[in-house]
Amino acid sequence: MRAVIAEDSVLLRVGLIKVLEMGGFQVVAEAGDARGLLAAVAEHRPELALIDVRMPPGFTDEGVRAAMEIRRCWPGTPVVLLSQYVEERYAADLLSANTSGVGYLLKQRVADVADFVAAVRRVADGGTALDPQVVAQLLLRRDSDPLARLTPREREVLGLMAEGRSNAGIAQALVVSESAVAKHINNIFGKLDLPVADADHRRVLAVLRFLGASRS
Amino acid sequence: MTIPAELRRTVLRAQRDTGFLAAGVLPHLALVPVWAWAAATTARTGNWLLTVSVSAALVLLGTPVLTAVQRARYRVLIGVDVPRLTPTAPERRTWASTARWLAATRPWRRIGYHLLLGPLLALLELLVLAVAAACLAGAIAYAWSWALPTGIRQHWFGYLTQLPACTAAGLLLLCALPWTARAVARAEARLALGLLGPSRAQRLQERVDQLAVSRTDLIEAVDAERRRIERDLHDGTQQRLVSLAVNLGLAMATRPDLPSDAREVIARAHLEAKEAIAELNDLVRGLHPAVLEDRGLDAALSGLAARTPLPVRLRVDLEERVAPDVESVAYFVISEALTNATKHADATRAEVMVRQVGELLRLRVTDDGLGGADAAAGTGLTGLSKRVGSLDGAFHVSSPAGGPTTITAELPCAR
Numbered sequence: 008m009r010a011v012i013a014e015d016s017v018l019l020r021v022g023l024i025k026v027l028e029m030g031g032f033q034v035v036a037e038a039g040d041a042r043g044l045l046a047a048v049a050e051h052r053p054e055l056a057l058i059d060v061r062m063p064p065g066f067t068d069e070g071v072r073a074a075m076e077i078r079r080c081w082p083g084t085p086v087v088l089l090s091q092y093v094e095e096r097y098a099a100d101l102l103s104a105n106t107s108g109v110g111y112l113l114k115q116r117v118a119d120v121a122d123f124v125a126a127v128r129r130v131a132d133g134g135t136a137l138d139p140q141v142v143a144q145l146l147l148r149r150d151s152d153p154l155a156r157l158t159p160r161e162r163e164v165l166g167l168m169a170e171g172r173s174n175a176g177i178a179q180a181l182v183v184s185e186s187a188v189a190k191h192i193n194n195i196f197g198k199l200d201l202p203v204a205d206a207d208h209r210r211v212l213a214v215l216r217f218l219g220a221s222r223s
Numbered sequence: 224m225t226i227p228a229e230l231r232r233t234v235l236r237a238q239r240d241t242g243f244l245a246a247g248v249l250p251h252l253a254l255v256p257v258w259a260w261a262a263a264t265t266a267r268t269g270n271w272l273l274t275v276s277v278s279a280a281l282v283l284l285g286t287p288v289l290t291a292v293q294r295a296r297y298r299v300l301i302g303v304d305v306p307r308l309t310p311t312a313p314e315r316r317t318w319a320s321t322a323r324w325l326a327a328t329r330p331w332r333r334i335g336y337h338l339l340l341g342p343l344l345a346l347l348e349l350l351v352l353a354v355a356a357a358c359l360a361g362a363i364a365y366a367w368s369w370a371l372p373t374g375i376r377q378h379w380f381g382y383l384t385q386l387p388a389c390t391a392a393g394l395l396l397l398c399a400l401p402w403t404a405r406a407v408a409r410a411e412a413r414l415a416l417g418l419l420g421p422s423r424a425q426r427l428q429e430r431v432d433q434l435a436v437s438r439t440d441l442i443e444a445v446d447a448e449r450r451r452i453e454r455d456l457h458d459g460t461q462q463r464l465v466s467l468a469v470n471l472g473l474a475m476a477t478r479p480d481l482p483s484d485a486r487e488v489i490a491r492a493h494l495e496a497k498e499a500i501a502e503l504n505d506l507v508r509g510l511h512p513a514v515l516e517d518r519g520l521d522a523a524l525s526g527l528a529a530r531t532p533l534p535v536r537l538r539v540d541l542e543e544r545v546a547p548d549v550e551s552v553a554y555f556v557i558s559e560a561l562t563n564a565t566k567h568a569d570a571t572r573a574e575v576m577v578r579q580v581g582e583l584l585r586l587r588v589t590d591d592g593l594g595g596a597d598a599a600a601g602t603g604l605t606g607l608s609k610r611v612g613s614l615d616g617a618f619h620v621s622s623p624a625g626g627p628t629t630i631t632a633e634l635p636c637a638r
Contacts, residue, residue: 015458016458016462016466018462018463018466019462019465019466019469022465022466022470022473023469025469025473026469029473029476029477061457061513066454066458067513067514067516067517068514068517068518091457091461091465091507092504092508092512092513092514092526093526094518094522094523094525095525095526096514097514114465115465115497115500115504117465117469117472118465118468118469118472118493118496119472120469120472120473120475120476140530143529143530144526144528144529146529147525147528147535
């Protein structure tokens with residue numbers, strides 16, 4: 008799988024390339040800023056773009072904006088944002104259009120090579136990978152929050168759904184049976200007033216509702 | 224013959240002061256011809272409307288020139304600096320702005336000085352100068368008498384009694400001259416400072432404006448410094464540590480064949496690198512998060528609340544973003560309050576409210592901890608109170624023993 012990396016720290020870029028190559032990716036281009044990244048994506052049409060949030064020249068959210076630009080111009084390009092700190096607003100921006108093929112992870116997660124590669128692969132395959140810290144921010148209790156109706160366990164399940172895990176993954180993480188997970192998820196759908204339709208679609212809607220609520 | 228230093232100084236000072244008084248006569252009399260002409264012409268023609276308007280115009284035009292002349296005289300001749308009026312910012316001439324200008328600069332004080340006080344001061348100056356001249360003349364009268372032909376000198380009635388007495392009186396008065404000249408010069412300087420310079424209210428206003436600007440600059444400088452440090456750490460140390468952790472992770476992933484003790488050392492180093500990153504992240508985040516600058520208080524606070532190891536209920540009601548320095552102080556206050564709740568208060572939950580009420584940003588952080596926090600004793604709370612004070616905000620801590628602790632702050636946020 009061909010990947011493009013945008014990261015302004017050369018030291019880290021080298022490490023990222025090694026990690027991705029270990030995971031079976033082929034890094035076809037690397038960039039130090041958003042402009043270089045967009046040019047590289049336009050040229051190579053990669054199957055994964057790994058992007059640092061803070062890049063020159065502004066050092067705030069250049070990466071997020073570049074990622075949204077990529078999603079707009081080349082829909083379906085899987086994008087993983089990396090950041091020293093994760094902010095749910097950036098995640099919400101990115102996820103508000105479409106949750107598939109999106110990841111947002113803390114930089115230090117790269118150090119756990121196997122987990123990181125698995126998360127990136129999940130995104131490249133059209134899944135979602137949100138850092139638990141983003142999910143923690145999303146789960147923050149706010150007044151007038153429709154999520155307030157959920158029980159703590161249901162919130163946990165919803166958080167893991169937002170991280171991009173399957174029912175089996177959630178069951179494993181919470182050490183419960185898969186049928187218990189399915190029951191929780193059904194309760195979540197009910198409490199969030201999501202119409203009975205294609206279950207996968209509802210899953211995305213639930214996560215979106217979750218993001219939307221957190222942005223109020 | 225050496226002249227004693229004290230005497231020389233007194234003579235020099237007397238010279239300087241009388242020179243100063245002499246230089247004052249003309250400018251102090253400068254407006255006399257104006258009203259003399261006005262009075263004479265009015266008496267002759269009865270056309271007071273013309274004379275009043277012409278003389279008023281001349282007075283108004285002459286006042287700034289004369290003020291400048293007097294300032295130069297005070298500064299050059301006796302080293303007294305009469306502060307210049309700061310030019311008021313150019314604004315559209317309206318009745319209100321004119322009234323403000325009149326109230327702030329009080330031009331009638333300067334006009335009064337030149338028109339009414341000037342002639343009186345000139346009289347005083349002339350008097351002192353005349354006395355000084357008379358003293359000098361008297362003091363040397365006896366010496367001059369020796370220049371007269373012997374016959375006249377010997378036959379002039381009273382030569383023996385009057386001239387020496389004249390000289391003695393002149394010398395005596397001459398001794399008093401330096402003090403008199405000095406007293407008059409000082410009195411003039413005091414009057415000029417009071418009437419020609421800016422009024423006390425204006426000076427205070429200027430000082431307050433200056434202080435406000437310098438304080439704002441200082442706060443901005445401190446914030447810029449925090450941002451710079453955050454950026455330096457982010458671009459440098461944090462990236463290096465992450466890179467180190469990644470390489471250690473790679474070492475473990477690529478070399479499963481290493482002996483177990485080597486693997487264990489690498490695993491420990493890997494863990495420590497990750498912990499160091501987490502610690503550094505927390506530290507750096509307290510300085511100034513980029514998201515605060517980028518997305519504002521609400522976004523930054525949700526990150527802060529999520530990282531706090533307590534359940535935090537967050538409510539932020541802001542219609543629009545407030546000024547960056549207000550955002551920065553608000554973030555800092557809430558961040559410290561949550562840290563205190565976690566570290567010292569033994570709290571199990573916290574609540575953060577941020578609300579904009581008119582031109583005030585109200586913050587409230589409540590926790591259910593032990594209470595007993597003292598704003599007067601705790602350095603952390605004192606720092607918060609100072610930081611809030613730097614924006615003219617109000618800061619209040621309510622923390623009875625046994626809890627709960629409520630910290631409130633109100634920050635003015637008019638844009």
